[in-house]
Amino acid sequence: MTQEEINIDHLRELDKKYFLHPTTSIKQHQANGPSVIFTEGKGIYLKDVKGDTYIDGLSSLWNVNIGHGREEIVDVISEQMKKLAYSSTFQNFSHEPVIQLSEKIASLTPGDLNVSFYTSGGSESNETAFKLVRHYWKLKGKEKRTKIIALERGYHGITMGATSATGITPFQNMATANAPDFFHAKPFQLNCELGDKVDANYPRSIRGIIEKEGSETVAAVILEPVQGAGGINIPPDGYLQAVRKLCDEYGILMIADEVICGFGRTGKMFGVDNWNVVPDVMSVAKGITSAYIQLGAVIITERLRDELAEISTDVLFHGFTYSGHPSACAAALKNIEIIETENLVANAKNMEDELLKGFQYLEEKHSIVTKTRAKGLMGAFELFVDRDSGTPFDPSALAAPKVIQECFKRKLIARPVVFEGSNIITIAPPLIANKQEIEKIIVILSDSITAFEKQI
Numbered sequence: 001m002t003q004e005e006i007n008i009d010h011l012r013e014l015d016k017k018y019f020l021h022p023t024t025s026i027k028q029h030q031a032n033g034p035s036v037i038f039t040e041g042k043g044i045y046l047k048d049v050k051g052d053t054y055i056d057g058l059s060s061l062w063n064v065n066i067g068h069g070r071e072e073i074v075d076v077i078s079e080q081m082k083k084l085a086y087s088s089t090f091q092n093f094s095h096e097p098v099i100q101l102s103e104k105i106a107s108l109t110p111g112d113l114n115v116s117f118y119t120s121g122g123s124e125s126n127e128t129a130f131k132l133v134r135h136y137w138k139l140k141g142k143e144k145r146t147k148i149i150a151l152e153r154g155y156h157g158i159t160m161g162a163t164s165a166t167g168i169t170p171f172q173n174m175a176t177a178n179a180p181d182f183f184h185a186k187p188f189q190l191n192c193e194l195g196d197k198v199d200a201n202y203p204r205s206i207r208g209i210i211e212k213e214g215s216e217t218v219a220a221v222i223l224e225p226v227q228g229a230g231g232i233n234i235p236p237d238g239y240l241q242a243v244r245k246l247c248d249e250y251g252i253l254m255i256a257d258e259v260i261c262g263f264g265r266t267g268k269m270f271g272v273d274n275w276n277v278v279p280d281v282m283s284v285a286k287g288i289t290s291a292y293i294q295l296g297a298v299i300i301t302e303r304l305r306d307e308l309a310e311i312s313t314d315v316l317f318h319g320f321t322y323s324g325h326p327s328a329c330a331a332a333l334k335n336i337e338i339i340e341t342e343n344l345v346a347n348a349k350n351m352e353d354e355l356l357k358g359f360q361y362l363e364e365k366h367s368i369v370t371k372t373r374a375k376g377l378m379g380a381f382e383l384f385v386d387r388d389s390g391t392p393f394d395p396s397a398l399a400a401p402k403v404i405q406e407c408f409k410r411k412l413i414a415r416p417v418v419f420e421g422s423n424i425i426t427i428a429p430p431l432i433a434n435k436q437e438i439e440k441i442i443v444i445l446s447d448s449i450t451a452f453e454k455q456i
């Protein structure tokens with residue numbers, strides 16, 4: 001063993017002993033330790049302690065939108081930290097980066113979504129959104145409006161409210177009791193949302209749930225414009241508009257969870273922009289700083305803010321210690337500047353075509369590949385034993401995880417989504433990815449699928 005190998009082994013042992021990993025099997029981690037220990041990032045690539053280079057095919061956690069190793073962001077954070085690393089925004093205190101960022105966000109968001117509240121991430125943003133909408137209804141004298149309707153396969157985070165809104169059952173099943181008043185509708189029941197009561201799925205639609213529970217008890221509907229962690233599920237055209245209309249019909253607030261979609265991921269600045277829908281509340285995080293430092297926000301309409309101001313002079317009893325962290329706000333401003341000056345939103349849109357072309361090639365070459373889809377640089381396809389008859393793989397075949405393992409061997413990081421019989425491969429590289437890099441990803445995917453096909 002070389003000294004380097006001994007050092008890596010030591011690191012792996014320390015990791016196993018002292019570090020509890022998120023969304024990781026504790027048992028498997030105790031047996032195997034970390035699969036990789038990263039040391040560097042540049043562009044769409046990550047390097048590990050052994051010196052191997054990986055393509056970051058999921059932008060880490062769908063968040064490194066401008067790519068790794070951007071020194072401009074490091075410089076801005078460093079300058080801000082030297083000047084004013086932190087100050088509070090409680091009790092009307094403010095600072096320049098938070099003011100500038102709020103103005104910038106307002107210039108990008110649709111409609112009059114012009115007022116930002118800051119958090120440290122997506123879960124906190126959604127948690128805040130739920131509390132804000134309930135607070136709003138309470139002040140309006142409609143205390144009964146507490147219920148939140150979300151979608152099955154939606155992901156909204158892991159704090160209590162956010163977990164309860166999440167429609168991916170393994171997350172909900174982790175603890176014994178979720179928060180009350182969260183409901184899950186079957187996604188994309190366009191006809192039902194438009195009012196087709198004869199449809200068999202009507203009771204499970206958002207409209208069906210509203211009618212069953214009573215619209216006077218519903219505070220808000222929350223949904224991702226394109227579902228991310230649930231397998232990159234793109235709604236049919238007209239769906240988001242139908243939900244907006246439905247919310248308006250019943251006076252219910254609409255929350256768009258833009259934590260993944262926001263800041264260019266779908267080929268528009270925000271996911272809702274693909275369908276020209278303006279929600280009442282928008283949650284963002286991830287791409288707001290491209291993950292250089294933690295930040296999230298809840299953006300509400302001026303109308304909502306003005307109504308809240310009009311009804312009550314009370315203190316808004318909600319705020320995180322790190323709400324509007326100056327260094328994070330400075331990083332966000334620089335990150336947004338890079339997204340704009342490098343035309344990364346347009347690049348994501350252009351690369352959607354490359355991704356779809358690549359997926360089409362995979363579909364032609366591999367009989368197990370089907371259901372290819374992409375919105376901007378958010379793409380997925382599915383694996384079926386027999387795609388013509390729609391016969392899924394037996395769960396014991398571990399189809400998607402094994403393909404992802406083969407990708408990993410070939411130095412591509414992607415994510416499998418496996419539940420309720422589906423085997424989905426999801427891809428979401430940084431928004432700086434070019435044609436050649438997308439082609440590289442497709443070649444590795446194809447080789448990995450071939451390797452899996454040989455195993456079955």
Ligand code: PMP
Pocket residue numbers: 061120121122123124126155156157158224228229257258259260285286
């Ligand atoms: N909403 C969506 C759509 C997400 O994808 C995520 C994170 N993957 C969250 C909320 C939660 O964000 P965080 O992990 O920053 O709390």
